[in-house]
Amino acid sequence: MVALRPVARHIAFLLPGISPSTMTKKTRRSLFYGLLLLFPLLGGAIILYAQGWRLDLETFRVRKVGAIYVKSFPASADIRLNGKLIENKTGILTRGTFINGLFPKNYKLALNAEGYLDWEEHIAVKPSLVSEIKYAVLIPKTAERVATSSVKNFWLVNQKPLIQNERGELLWDGSKLSGNEVIGWTADFKKILTEDKKNKAYFINDVSGGAPTSTNFNPSFSVQGGKNLGIRSPGFQKVLIDPGNDKNLLLQTSDSVSVFDISNNKLSATEKSSSTIIQFTASAYWFAWTTFNARGNTSDLTLYNRASQTRLNGKTFAGKTVKLDFRNGNKLGILQDDGGFYVERTGENPAQKTASDVKDFSFSKNKDLVAALEHNSVEIFSFGSENDYWRFRLPDNEKIERLEWYKDANHLFVIYPETVRFLDLNDKALENFPIIASGKPALYDEQSNKLYFVKNNGLWSLEFARD
Numbered sequence: 001m002v003a004l005r006p007v008a009r010h011i012a013f014l015l016p017g018i019s020p021s022t023m024t025k026k027t028r029r030s031l032f033y034g035l036l037l038l039f040p041l042l043g044g045a046i047i048l049y050a051q052g053w054r055l056d057l058e059t060f061r062v063r064k065v066g067a068i069y070v071k072s073f074p075a076s077a078d079i080r081l082n083g084k085l086i087e088n089k090t091g092i093l094t095r096g097t098f099i100n101g102l103f104p105k106n107y108k109l110a111l112n113a114e115g116y117l118d119w120e121e122h123i124a125v126k127p128s129l130v131s132e133i134k135y136a137v138l139i140p141k142t143a144e145r146v147a148t149s150s151v152k153n154f155w156l157v158n159q160k161p162l163i164q165n166e167r168g169e170l171l172w173d174g175s176k177l178s179g180n181e182v183i184g185w186t187a188d189f190k191k192i193l194t195e196d197k198k199n200k201a202y203f204i205n206d207v208s209g210g211a212p213t214s215t216n217f218n219p220s221f222s223v224q225g226g227k228n229l230g231i232r233s234p235g236f237q238k239v240l241i242d243p244g245n246d247k248n249l250l251l252q253t254s255d256s257v258s259v260f261d262i263s264n265n266k267l268s269a270t271e272k273s274s275s276t277i278i279q280f281t282a283s284a285y286w287f288a289w290t291t292f293n294a295r296g297n298t299s300d301l302t303l304y305n306r307a308s309q310t311r312l313n314g315k316t317f318a319g320k321t322v323k324l325d326f327r328n329g330n331k332l333g334i335l336q337d338d339g340g341f342y343v344e345r346t347g348e349n350p351a352q353k354t355a356s357d358v359k360d361f362s363f364s365k366n367k368d369l370v371a372a373l374e375h376n377s378v379e380i381f382s383f384g385s386e387n388d389y390w391r392f393r394l395p396d397n398e399k400i401e402r403l404e405w406y407k408d409a410n411h412l413f414v415i416y417p418e419t420v421r422f423l424d425l426n427d428k429a430l431e432n433f434p435i436i437a438s439g440k441p442a443l444y445d446e447q448s449n450k451l452y453f454v455k456n457n458g459l460w461s462l463e464f465a466r467d
Contacts (some may be wrong), residue, residue: 039080062128065103070111071096072136074465076114096134113138116465119425121431135410137371137421139436143218146452147459154442154459155182158189159448161459163184170194178214179201185242191262193249195243202239204262217265233322237277243329244284244306252280257287257304271304271311279321283329286346290321290334301334303346313352314344327363331383333370335361341372343383373400378412378423390425394433407446415442420453437462 015286070079071090077096079086089097095139099257102125111119116138123131146161147154149171153164163171164184170177170394173191179194190208242248242259247258255273257280260266270282275291278299282288290399299321303316319336326332332344334351360373368383375398382388386396394400394414403411406422412422420437427433451462 066125068101070133077111080110143460188244281324283326
């Protein structure tokens with residue numbers, strides 16, 4: 001038998017005004033069995049609640065809920081969900097805001113911050129899942145003018161613009177550099193390599209001190225160490241700062257690739273080609289070039305391993321190569337004039353065709369992604385996961401000139417002839433695809449997190465929120 005009287009005393013304590021002495025045995029028994037029945041019901045309700053089940057008052061159905069996690073840039077942005085203000089919980093220990101208890105449906109998420117364009121997107125919430133918005137980047141409203149002189153073109157060197165004015169002169173911190181075209185610069189930003197296009201002269205501009213000093217480097221290429229290199233100055237097709245050693249220059253002619261040591265004026269022939277080189281690029285580990293067979297309308301790829309000094313003959317591609325570019329030293333992008341885009345994983349599998357109808361491509365520096373600009377669409381491919389794939393049909397897609405990655409590898413700057421737009425890879429409906437700059441040319445500097453562009457002959461910058 002169950003002792004009911006002690007239980008009754010506890011019930012009376014919890015229910016003031018009810019005295020055990022006034023309770024009949026039947027009343028006490030009813031209360032006991034009622035609570036005994038209520039316990040599993042309450043326990044079950046608590047378990048269901050913990051598992052995410054809620055009563056939807058709109059449909060009067062019990063449904064599993066989901067959640068939204070949002071991380072905004074700037075972090076202090078106001079958050080509204082279906083018009084209701086949500087507390088932004090970003091702090092020292094928490095980076096982002098978790099909004100839970102949401103019934104499955106589409107929600108309108110809005111972010112607002114002073115000095116930035118409003119951000120809006122519709123987010124689908126699914127049962128037991130968290131819809132993550134980890135890269136909600138708001139666009140600054142106002143651009144800052146950073147150069148008042150007449151600007152024709154510019155380059156970004158160590159977060160600073162190197163300007164070419166309307167007369168074709170190169171200006172660094174207001175001082176004139178030799179040459180009229182920038183080739184590159186050393187990793188310490190102390191030397192800038194330039195070219196005089198008209199006279200085919202090359203200059204090393206030392207900008208480490210006060211006023212820049214320039215050195216013309218046109219050494220005798222006919223003889224070096226008693227060896228005829230067969231290079232006729234100034235027969236360069238391409239000059240690069242060596243990605244493997246920024247104290248070297250890589251000099252490509254129509255039939256050779258050479259290394260020139262800036263510090264001691266030493267030139268050495270690396271490789272000769274029996275056919276005319278049409279495209280050349282390099283990484284710290286590899287040289288890559290293609291030659292063209294006009295009779296067969298094909299291009300042959302050659303890879304040169306810099307460490308072992310061995311040559312690998314690669315694949316033959318239909319058409320003429322128009323672009324070669326390395327990603328992280330071991331992935332080579334190859335673009336043909338028929339739109340065929342291939343990726344070669346050097347030293348591993350032969351080149352695989354990734355896309356067709358491609359005009360240009362851009363590798364992400366921070367993730368294993370490549371963006372392919374096609375005539376009618378933009379495709380983004382991942383080398384790490386086949387499931388990570390995006391395709392967009394953008395407004396005036398055929399007019400897009402190039403794509404440039406934002407530092408989070410989740411956005412792209414889409415460069416049109418006279419405007420720049422900002423694409424969020426998670427925004428399939430293109431709810432946030434604003435024009436963020438009007439002008440040309442435009443370049444993004446990841447270190448300063450600024451977009452620079454030329455407008456009305458002036459240079460302007462648009463500074464995005466930092467992490």
